[in-house]
Amino acid sequence: MTGREGGADIGPIGENSPVVILVRPQLAENVGTTARAMANGGLFHLRLVAPRDGWPQSRAWYASSGAHRILDAATVHDTVDDAVADLHRVMATCPRPRHIVKTVMTPRGAAAELRARAAQGLRTGILFGPERAGLDNEDMARADTLVRYPLNPDFMSLNLAQAVLVMAYEWWMAEDTTAPRVLMTNETRVATKGELENFLSHLTRELDACGFLRNEQKRPGMVRNLRHLFQRGDVTEQELRTMHGVITELARGRKSGQTPG
Known part of the structure; x- marks a missing residue:
């Protein structure tokens, strides 16, 4: 068994999405997990420069969690110059300060720039x-821009797939339209103000009946606090129906307890 059987349907491959170029990768498993990270963020073009153990390596397919399509299409190059020859713009990740005069961007800024170039x-x-030492100065001399991750300065260690995932995530998020916050209501819906008012009236009636609101001086403030409580969030229609049932059962139990014998 080679590990290449099957594979996930990882979506359409954009012609102008950035190429991920792994320079002298050392472990096949890291290439596989890199492919997995790429697929997460919509990056599908992979090139390998002088992989230490040669290529292909079945362990990469095993480690890719189904991102076989990326590995199947990966190309191997002897030099960085060959790997970037057909590209118009090249960025290089740079975890350490270097004595180089070159524009440095964050992953987010780099992703926005990459999107603009793709457009x-x-x-x-x-x-x-490579995993152990990163890019050397000769490698970075082939790049237009350096990308440095603003991480904890006391601990900036990332493995290869993690480094790729950060860029893949930022590439994806640069055009993602997902709302930053959404209420998942499943089969119900957010209650209307009329439904909420009906519930609050029901609640107030029963609280009056049981004597909870017997202090006339405090009653307006207590009712107002209850109103604030239920108005504060997106109460759903199903939740109000449940609360109506709770109040009804409590009232029924109270009345039953007052019945002689």
């Missing part, structure tokens, strides 16, 4: 260095 029909790529 112009330009092909782009991102260089990632």
Whole structure:
């Protein structure tokens, strides 16, 4: 068994999405998990520069969690120059300060720039260095821009797939339209103000009946606090029906307890 059987349907491959270029990767498993990270963020073009153990390596397919399509299409290059020859813009990840005069961007800024270049029909790529030492100065000399991750300065260690995932995530989020906050109501819906008012009237009637609101001086403030409580969130129609049932049962139990014998 090679590990290449099957594979997930990982979506359409955009022609101008950035190429992920792994420079001298050392472990096949890291190439596989990189493919998995790429698929998460919609990056589907993978190039390998002088992989230490050669290529292909079945362990990469095993580690990719179904991102076989990326590995199947990956190309191997002897040098960075060959890997970037057909690209218009190249970025390079740079975890350490270097004595280089070059624009440095955050992953978020880089992703926005990559999106803009893609919209112009330009092909782009991102260089990632070998696991142990990262890119050297000669590698970065082939790049237009450096990308540095603003992480905890006391601990900035990422493995190869994590580094790729950060860029893949930012690439995806640069055009993602998901609302930052949404209430999941499933089969119910948010209650209307009329439904909420009906419930509050029901609640107030029963609280009056049981004597909870017997202090006339405090009653307006207590009712107002209850109103604030239920108005504060997106109460659903199903939740109000449940609360109506709770109040009805409590009232029934109270009345039953007052019945002689």
